[in-house]
Amino acid sequence: MQHISTRGQTAAMDFQDAVMTGLAPDGGLLVPSAIPDVRDRLGAWAELDYKSLAFEILRLFTDLPDGDLRDLIARSYSTFRHSEIAPVLSAGPVHICELFHGPTLAFKDIALQFLCNLYEYILRRTGGRLNILGATSGDTGSAAIHGARGRERVNIFIMFPKGRVSPLQELQMTTVTDANVHCLAIEGTFDDGQRIMKSIFSDVTFKERHALGSINSVNWARVLAQTVYYFFSAFTVMRRTAAREVCFAVPTGNFGDILAGWYAAQMGLPVRRLILATNENDILARFFNTGVYRTGRTVPTISPSMDIQIASNFERYLFHLLGNDPARIRELMAGFAKTGALSVPLKNGGVDPLFRAGVGNTENALAIIRRYHRSHSCLLDPHTAVGVHVAEQFLEEDAPTICLATAHPAKFPDAIRTALNRDVARHAILDELKSRPARSVTLPASEAAIREYIGKHVS
Numbered sequence: 380m381q382h383i384s385t386r387g388q389t390a391a392m393d394f395q396d397a398v399m400t401g402l403a404p405d406g407g408l409l410v411p412s413a414i415p416d417v418r419d420r421l422g423a424w425a426e427l428d429y430k431s432l433a434f435e436i437l438r439l440f441t442d443l444p445d446g447d448l449r450d451l452i453a454r455s456y457s458t459f460r461h462s463e464i465a466p467v468l469s470a471g472p473v474h475i476c477e478l479f480h481g482p483t484l485a486f487k488d489i490a491l492q493f494l495c496n497l498y499e500y501i502l503r504r505t506g507g508r509l510n511i512l513g514a515t516s517g518d519t520g521s522a523a524i525h526g527a528r529g530r531e532r533v534n535i536f537i538m539f540p541k542g543r544v545s546p547l548q549e550l551q552m553t554t555v556t557d558a559n560v561h562c563l564a565i566e567g568t569f570d571d572g573q574r575i576m577k578s579i580f581s582d583v584t585f586k587e588r589h590a591l592g593s594i595n596s597v598n599w600a601r602v603l604a605q606t607v608y609y610f611f612s613a614f615t616v617m618r619r620t621a622a623r624e625v626c627f628a629v630p631t632g633n634f635g636d637i638l639a640g641w642y643a644a645q646m647g648l649p650v651r652r653l654i655l656a657t658n659e660n661d662i663l664a665r666f667f668n669t670g671v672y673r674t675g676r677t678v679p680t681i682s683p684s685m686d687i688q689i690a691s692n693f694e695r696y697l698f699h700l701l702g703n704d705p706a707r708i709r710e711l712m713a714g715f716a717k718t719g720a721l722s723v724p725l726k727n728g729g730v731d732p733l734f735r736a737g738v739g740n741t742e743n744a745l746a747i748i749r750r751y752h753r754s755h756s757c758l759l760d761p762h763t764a765v766g767v768h769v770a771e772q773f774l775e776e777d778a779p780t781i782c783l784a785t786a787h788p789a790k791f792p793d794a795i796r797t798a799l800n801r802d803v804a805r806h807a808i809l810d811e812l813k814s815r816p817a818r819s820v821t822l823p824a825s826e827a828a829i830r831e832y833i834g835k836h837v838s
């Protein structure tokens with residue numbers, strides 16, 4: 380499969396080059412040049428376990444030898460604590476697909492375990508090295524560190540704002556003491572980390588000399604790996620309910636997770652609706668309801684991984700929505716960079732009939748956590764609760780709704796305590812972290828200090 384840039388000014392490339400490239404040099408995002416139609420295979424796929432299904436889907440896109448791909452998938456998901464990888468339970472009117480059984484108890488493990496295995500595999504063959512640099516406010520950093528730990532040819536440097544990430548999230552990073560992992564506690568904010576990272580990446584000479592790469596959510600392999608659980612959970616629920624179509628409700632920040640569902644639907648999975656759920660940071664919900672994509676001020680909420688007002692994966696969807704026209708995307712994105720807004724024409728009063736979109740605010744999410752705990756003995760994390768709240772507004776009679784559960788509730792004990800007045804959200808893995816040795820280096824929030832540290836520690 381070839382991959383092309385949404386901005387049309389980068390030569391097409393194969394899968395492995397797309398993985399190593401991340402963001403296209405023309406500033407666009409890489410997308411597959413065609414989306415395979417798998418409708419004639421759905422019957423056979425419905426019987427497969429998660430890893431076998433992942434193999435069938437990924438081989439359509441990846442051009443890797445079959446044995447190597449099977450091995451990569453087996454290793455990526457052997458770190459999960461549940462034999463089904465993405466089990467589905469039924470709670471009241473919805474089905475909950477648990478995506479949090481990986482090493483850091485959040486759905487980002489599903490993509491980052493696979494991506495890091497893929498990096499190591501490609502680097503072994505090319506003889507290259509990779510030094511991953513990232514800035515995190517919590518979840519992504521720990522999932523990336525757990526993906527990269529102990530790998531050959533890979534180092535990882537993660538900046539986090541000292542004293543400003545939750546104690547649990549910090550421990551999930553700093554207790555990983557493999558020699559190739561560097562946790563940099565910077566004396567500043569998350570935005571300082573982002574700014575330093577962007578500035579370092581824009582210095583092409585430094586970037587190439589140190590083989591720097593990023594792990595952010597624009598990497599195509601991350602989206603691709605996430606398509607698998609849409610198929611897997613749809614098959615599970617269709618088997619249980621004898622329904623012929625399903626809806627998905629997805630708590631959304633960077634539009635990565637729900638975009639994977641859009642690709643699954645294009646491939647032919649019978650998806651009636653994709654229900655997009657945001658918290659108060661509602662740029663995406665507003666877009667689907669009005670056709671106007673306009674960035675606002677980011678406000679902190681109890682679902683911090685969705686506190687985003689520019690969705691880095693949105694450009695992929697926009698490209699497909701507007702007929703795969705790179706000139707149109709260049710024009711729209713240039714306008715967006717200038718004014719902070721862009722708009723698309725509405726058809727029959729909406730942007731896209733496949734989507735429904737809504738907001739679950741803090742009060743809504745807390746109420747859902749309480750109600751699902753009381754009535755369905757189901758403890759939801761605050762991100763998933765946003766998804767469930769919006770899902771309930773759009774239930775359909777004959778197409779059951781699957782809500783993607785993106786984190787284990789024990790990762791967000793404060794929100795659970797606020798909702799229930801009790802400390803019921805625990806996980807042995809997190810309890811045990813407190814007794815482990817932790818390691819991080821404190822550095823000033825200055826680009827020079829980070830450059831110097833990287834220069835000394837890259838291999």
Ligand SMILES: *Cc1c(COP(=O)(O)O)cnc(C)c1O
Binds near residue numbers: 486519685785786
């Ligand atoms: C990252 C994250 C999200 C949002 O996912 P996107 O792909 O950015 O839309 C939702 N919930 C949790 C727990 C996350 O870590």
